[in-house]
Amino acid sequence: xxxxxxxxNDLAVEYRNKGKYLRVLQDINLELDNGEILALVGESGSxxxxxxxxxxxxxxxxxxxxxxxxxxxxxxxxNLSEKDFxxxxxxxxMAMVIQNPQNALNPVFKVGTQILDVLYFKSKKQKSRxxxxxxxxxILKKVGISDPEYRFDEYPHQFSGGMKQRVMLAMAFISNxxxxxxxxxxxxxxxxxxxxxxxxxxKLVEEYKTSILYISxxxxxxxxxxxxxxxxxxxxxVEVAQTKELFAEPNHPYTEALLKCLPDYKKTEELLTIPGxxxxxxxxxxxxxxxxxxxYSFDRCRKEDPVLKEIIPNHFSACFLNDS
Amino acid sequence: xxxxxxxRLLWVIPTILTVLLILFxxxxxxxxxxxxxxxxxRATPEMAEELNRRLGLDKPWYQSYxxxxxxxxxxxxxxxxxxxxxxxxxILDVLPYTVILTLAGMxxxxxxxxxxxxxxxxxxxxYFEKFLTMVSFITAxxxxxxxxxxxxxxFSVNFNLIPSIGIGEGGFLSSLHHLIGPALALxxxxxxxIARLTRSSMLETLDQEFIQTEKSFGxxxxxxxxxxALKKAIKPIIAVIGLGIGRxxxxxxxxxxxxxxxxxxRLIVNSVxxxxxxMVRGGxxxxxxxxxxxxxxxxxxxxxxxxxxxxx
Numbered sequence: 001x002x003x004x005x006x007x008x009n010d011l012a013v014e015y016r017n018k019g020k021y022l023r024v025l026q027d028i029n030l031e032l033d034n035g036e037i038l039a040l041v042g043e044s045g046s047x048x049x050x051x052x053x054x055x056x057x058x059x060x061x062x063x064x065x066x067x068x069x070x071x072x073x074x075x076x077x078x079n080l081s082e083k084d085f086x087x088x089x090x091x092x093x094m095a096m097v098i099q100n101p102q103n104a105l106n107p108v109f110k111v112g113t114q115i116l117d118v119l120y121f122k123s124k125k126q127k128s129r130x131x132x133x134x135x136x137x138x139i140l141k142k143v144g145i146s147d148p149e150y151r152f153d154e155y156p157h158q159f160s161g162g163m164k165q166r167v168m169l170a171m172a173f174i175s176n177x178x179x180x181x182x183x184x185x186x187x188x189x190x191x192x193x194x195x196x197x198x199x200x201x202x203k204l205v206e207e208y209k210t211s212i213l214y215i216s217x218x219x220x221x222x223x224x225x226x227x228x229x230x231x232x233x234x235x236x237x238v239e240v241a242q243t244k245e246l247f248a249e250p251n252h253p254y255t256e257a258l259l260k261c262l263p264d265y266k267k268t269e270e271l272l273t274i275p276g277x278x279x280x281x282x283x284x285x286x287x288x289x290x291x292x293x294x295x296y297s298f299d300r301c302r303k304e305d306p307v308l309k310e311i312i313p314n315h316f317s318a319c320f321l322n323d324s
Numbered sequence: 325x326x327x328x329x330x331x332r333l334l335w336v337i338p339t340i341l342t343v344l345l346i347l348f349x350x351x352x353x354x355x356x357x358x359x360x361x362x363x364x365x366r367a368t369p370e371m372a373e374e375l376n377r378r379l380g381l382d383k384p385w386y387q388s389y390x391x392x393x394x395x396x397x398x399x400x401x402x403x404x405x406x407x408x409x410x411x412x413x414x415i416l417d418v419l420p421y422t423v424i425l426t427l428a429g430m431x432x433x434x435x436x437x438x439x440x441x442x443x444x445x446x447x448x449x450x451y452f453e454k455f456l457t458m459v460s461f462i463t464a465x466x467x468x469x470x471x472x473x474x475x476x477x478x479f480s481v482n483f484n485l486i487p488s489i490g491i492g493e494g495g496f497l498s499s500l501h502h503l504i505g506p507a508l509a510l511x512x513x514x515x516x517x518i519a520r521l522t523r524s525s526m527l528e529t530l531d532q533e534f535i536q537t538e539k540s541f542g543x544x545x546x547x548x549x550x551x552x553a554l555k556k557a558i559k560p561i562i563a564v565i566g567l568g569i570g571r572x573x574x575x576x577x578x579x580x581x582x583x584x585x586x587x588x589x590r591l592i593v594n595s596v597x598x599x600x601x602x603m604v605r606g607g608x609x610x611x612x613x614x615x616x617x618x619x620x621x622x623x624x625x626x627x628x629x630x631x632x633x634x635x636x
Binding site for chain 2 (some may be wrong): 058089095104118172
């Protein structure tokens with residue numbers, strides 16, 4: 001049995017808002033195998049980015065973990081002090097690539113300076129920046145930046161969006177993390193550039209044997225990339241399955257609806273949408289969060305919270321339809 | 325970079341020409357006949373004619389403007405009417421005191437203001453931050469003359485720590501000792517202002533996505549705060565420093581009067597009272613030049629802090 005690199009148990013996250021705490025994540029149970037690519041999908045507002053940021057402790061001060069625990073390589077990382085977390089986890093074991101490469105690099109520092117600083121702190125200040133420059137140039141070459149020696153002294157505004165995202169990936173993989181959290185890394189890019197970045201990501205994953213938590217709203221993107229998919233809706237995980245199985249036999253009505261919304265370029269039919277919107281935290285309905293938008297909902301859905309259950313081996317779903 | 329600096333330098337020329345035109349038109353815009361006002365009621369027509377000739381008022385305005393410009397290019401700002409000395413030497417006499425006082429005052433304000441602002445941004449939403457905010461507001465709203473008088477009462481009169489007037493009798497230490505009070509008085513208003521500005525600019529920067537990126541890559545908080553965020557956040561602060569230095573160079577009148585120091589501001593105010601037209605023109609021109617230079621330096625330093633500017 002392969003080791004679990006990440007294990008999240010019964011996690012709940014709350015935001016303070018006008019003196020009250022609002023639950024934005026509830027009953028999150030998730031496991032990530034070593035070297036696995038797990039996609040986290042859902043509409044905007046479903047809490048997928050919040051989950052990613054919770055793992056790396058990047059949430060604002062107004063947020064707190066209300067319940068549950070996060071185990072990384074068998075160690076509870078929720079109990080680490082802020083300093084230990086920064087020294088041992090961030091940039092050492094985990095890294096994150098964010099959605100919009102335009103804002104991901106500091107505009108007033110040379111790209112090379114920013115890469116060197118990541119390396120410098122990764123080496124725990126043991127190596128000088130001069131020694132590290134070779135490594136930095138090497139990885140820039142690896143992510144497909146031509147003439148890296150020259151590009152090293154350029155500023156972010158001299159890079160295109162795709163180039164910036166390549167730099168981001170270089171900075172993420174330079175620390176050789178065990179787990180990479182990729183928060184919609186290609187959403188802001190052109191389709192052709194998106195494909196290039198995804199290819200690059202696959203290549204890097206193969207070389208560095210990194211596990212990835214890939215956050216995306218686009219099932220089409222994660223189909224070719226991920227091993228497993230977890231579907232989130234309104235702060236909860238509603239279905240987890242192997243990628244192929246999820247596409248072939250979606251269990252949860254929400255997953256089914258998402259799949260129906262995937263555009264097919266061969267057909268010219270109108271695009272399908274899921275009627276309604278993801279409810280805001282604090283306005284979650286009683287019972288199953290999805291029932292107001294669900295075409296299968298019945299009495300029980302309006303009264304009880306469904307729990308994530310293993311319906312067939314390695315396929316989890318939170319829907320009462322499986323009970324009847 | 326070179327092009328950027330050249331462009332900024334070229335912009336100085338129309339600015340200065342405009343200032344000169346305004347200064348020149350003073351003698352036409354002021355109510356009354358300049359000769360009458362300066363010489364008083366007992367002046368003979370010959371004396372008035374002589375003065376008008378000295379001021380260049382006997383020719384059509386465009387001719388005398390050209391003469392005025394020509395003289396300025398030659399470094400001749402005219403002769404003070406009451407001091408019987410060339411305006412240039414009078415200005416050069418007081419200029420070092422003004423420049424030193426301004427730089428010391430602004431330097432104090434920048435150091436204290438940025439420190440307070442950084443602390444406030446770092447400890448945002450704590451009681452410590454609320455205390456710092458209060459300090460900033462109090463200093464920002466204290467007028468220079470109140471600050472000056474308070475400093476004299478407390479530190480000169482009660483504790484006898486700093487001298488209350490004068491510039492010291494030569495010697496570096498004595499000058500420095502005499503500079504403390506005036507510089508502090510001058511810095512107080514700007515300290516609070518810069519502190520508020522630093523805080524808000526830092527908070528805005530810390531909210532941006534690249535800060536999260538840097539954090540997620542394991543860069544320590546102090547490093548993000550003092551290197552990555554500060555350099556991004558400093559642009560509005562530099563703009564204010566540039567304007568502030570410019571304003572103080574000709575405007576430190578209160579401090580110069582209270583601490584009885586020579587200076588450009590005081591010189592201009594006295595000359596206005598005496599209706600010493602060449603002196604006023606020369607003094608304001610000097611203040612304007614210093615203002616332009618201060619802002620030029622601020623503009624050029626932008627390019628260092630924001631590489632995107634170089635390309636525009």
